[in-house]
Amino acid sequence: MRLSGRKVMNGSAEGEALVSSEGISFYGGVDPATGNVVEKGHPLEGQSVKGKILVFPAGKGSTVGSYALYDMKKRGNAPAAIVNREIETIVAVGAIISEIPCVDKIEIEKLKTGQRVRVEADSGVVEIVE
Amino acid sequence: MDLAKEEQEMLSGRHGNAVRSSMNLLVSLGEIFGAKRLIDISSVQIAGVSYHNLGEAGLDYLSDLAKDGKVKVLTTLNPAGMDMENWKALGIPEDFAEKQIRVIEAFRKMGVVTTCTCTPYFVGNSPPSGSHVAWSESSAVCYANSVLGLKTNREGGPSALASALTGKTPEFGMHLDANRQAKVVIDVEAAMKTIPDFGALGHVIGNRIGNKVPLIRGVKKASVEQLKSFCASIATYGGTALFHMYGITPGKTAVPEEKISVSREDIDNARAEMTDGKDPDFIAIGCPHLSLKEVGEVAELLRGKHVKKEMWICMARPVMKDAEKRGWIKDIEESGAKIACDTCMVVAPIKGRFNVLATDSAKGCFYGRGKNDFKTIILSIPELIEEATK
Numbered sequence: 001m002r003l004s005g006r007k008v009m010n011g012s013a014e015g016e017a018l019v020s021s022e023g024i025s026f027y028g029g030v031d032p033a034t035g036n037v038v039e040k041g042h043p044l045e046g047q048s049v050k051g052k053i054l055v056f057p058a059g060k061g062s063t064v065g066s067y068a069l070y071d072m073k074k075r076g077n078a079p080a081a082i083v084n085r086e087i088e089t090i091v092a093v094g095a096i097i098s099e100i101p102c103v104d105k106i107e108i109e110k111l112k113t114g115q116r117v118r119v120e121a122d123s124g125v126v127e128i129v130e
Numbered sequence: 131m132d133l134a135k136e137e138q139e140m141l142s143g144r145h146g147n148a149v150r151s152s153m154n155l156l157v158s159l160g161e162i163f164g165a166k167r168l169i170d171i172s173s174v175q176i177a178g179v180s181y182h183n184l185g186e187a188g189l190d191y192l193s194d195l196a197k198d199g200k201v202k203v204l205t206t207l208n209p210a211g212m213d214m215e216n217w218k219a220l221g222i223p224e225d226f227a228e229k230q231i232r233v234i235e236a237f238r239k240m241g242v243v244t245t246c247t248c249t250p251y252f253v254g255n256s257p258p259s260g261s262h263v264a265w266s267e268s269s270a271v272c273y274a275n276s277v278l279g280l281k282t283n284r285e286g287g288p289s290a291l292a293s294a295l296t297g298k299t300p301e302f303g304m305h306l307d308a309n310r311q312a313k314v315v316i317d318v319e320a321a322m323k324t325i326p327d328f329g330a331l332g333h334v335i336g337n338r339i340g341n342k343v344p345l346i347r348g349v350k351k352a353s354v355e356q357l358k359s360f361c362a363s364i365a366t367y368g369g370t371a372l373f374h375m376y377g378i379t380p381g382k383t384a385v386p387e388e389k390i391s392v393s394r395e396d397i398d399n400a401r402a403e404m405t406d407g408k409d410p411d412f413i414a415i416g417c418p419h420l421s422l423k424e425v426g427e428v429a430e431l432l433r434g435k436h437v438k439k440e441m442w443i444c445m446a447r448p449v450m451k452d453a454e455k456r457g458w459i460k461d462i463e464e465s466g467a468k469i470a471c472d473t474c475m476v477v478a479p480i481k482g483r484f485n486v487l488a489t490d491s492a493k494g495c496f497y498g499r500g501k502n503d504f505k506t507i508i509l510s511i512p513e514l515i516e517e518a519t520k
Contacts, residue, residue, distance in 0.1 A: 006162075008158070008162055009158070027183070028500075028501075032185065032187075063177060063178075063266060063284070063285075063286030063287065064177070064178055064183045064184075064286070064287065065286075066178075066286050066287065066288050067178055067183065067184055067185070067187070067188040067191070067287060067288070068185075070187050070188065070191060071185045071186070071187035071188065073187075074186075074187040074190065075187070087162060089159065089163075089283075089284075089285075089286060089289065090286060092158070092159060092162055093155065093159070093286055093288050093289055096154070096155050096158050096159075097151075097155065097191065097288050104162075
């Protein structure tokens with residue numbers, strides 16, 4: 001299945017999808033030293049975003065989250081790509097300065113955790129490989 | 131987006147690497163958020179200054195841009211993680227101080243005015259009404275749009291810096307007059323007197339309407355200091371970038387249909403919600419940073435008294451220098467209270483050092499809890515000084 005959206009940051013990546021029904025705050029919500037989601041009560045609490053195709057509705061929280069994504073990328077703990085329903089500025093800036101492939105305007109309900117997914121950000125396409 | 135010839139050259143790398151990557155960020159954001167063009171800006175306020183928030187990667191990012199980047203417009207900084215001169219007295223560890231100094235040096239190399247404050251409008255960063263600017267710091271953004279009549283989106287650290295290095299911002303959101311119209315009327319049915327009242331009002335409105343632009347009616351009078359505190363609160367609890375306050379702020383708006391009223395009970399409930407502690411072991415004033423007038427009031431109240439708890443009085447360094455000439459800093463320091471310039475109780479790395487924070491700031495209560503796990507108490511400045519000296 002192919003889902004079509006919009007490029008936020010170019011590049012491509014393939015990996016395992018990790019899907020959250022709730023927004024993610026990269027400042028305080030994810031530990032950059034491990035890539036684990038640490039926000040109390042978050043649906044992904046305790047899971048690692050490292051190397052995943054990270055799927056969530058939109059970013060939230062402090063604007064410092066852009067630097068936190070950059071920090072994760074430098075430490076090798078960033079997601080391989082980001083897929084959003086509707087991008088906001090914190091994740092957009094974070095993805096652009098960290099060069100993490102990113103698309104939005106995707107029907108994220110169609111994606112499930114554990115699926116193998118390919119992101120072609122330049123053409124805004126997310127493909128479920130299996 | 132339609133780019134002018136010079137802007138295309140900036141994007142192509144002809145003006146250096148810092149300009150190229152900054153332009154790339156601004157053009158990408160402009161395309162995502164539907165801007166048709168870039169516009170010139172008059173000034174910048176940069177967030178992401180505390181090493182506590184930036185980390186090593188953030189410091190690398192700034193150092194890379196500082197290799198060939200120079201700011202094109204007046205640019206000031208948000209508070210840092212410590213007082214840049216008096217950090218030892220505030221109990222800041224040496225290794226943190228060393229990293230924080232490197233952050234400030236990177237900004238200085240780019241030509242930034244390294245005054246670290248959340249109230250840039252008190253230290254000369256205050257362009258004429260109607261100017262487009264690129265500011266971060268949510269309370270300053272709200273004050274700029276609402277009180278000063280400037281036009282800015284809520285920028286984050288990297289986008290504000292990109293605007294400083296290019297003198298440009300993409301034209302969307304708050305830069306367009308159509309988006310500056312009120313969407314909801316707030317009728318305030320309680321008399322607003324103290325700073326905690328205004329903080330509570332921001333708490334109530336922010337929680338009810340999120341980031342919609344409100345037209346607030348029923349506030350008879352509001353001082354600069356009360357507006358500053360209100361901006362910090364409504365931006366913290368609601369994400370508000372702009373409000374109109376009838377008879378007080380300079381913006382023009384049609385009157386929207388949707389109406390919400392705020393009662394005395396709502397204000398009292400919000401104040402009660404922000405008070406979940408007792409017996410404070412840390413008292414902090416100056417979120418946002420104090421005006422010169424407020425420093426004078428604090429000095430007057432502390433003169434000849436003895437402070438028995440850890441107490442921080444937070445302000446911008448130029449405001450401190452001015453207060454010093456009037457003898458007010460001596461009054462404050464002789465009481466045992468500590469002056470904290472360049473920083474505040476929200477951004478300094480003080481988690482674990484205290485249990486209960488008492489402050490006059492609704493924003494300070496939010497971050498004291500969320501970031502530092504403190505219990506909080508909201509009181510007026512005279513009440514706080516009574517608490518500190520009893």
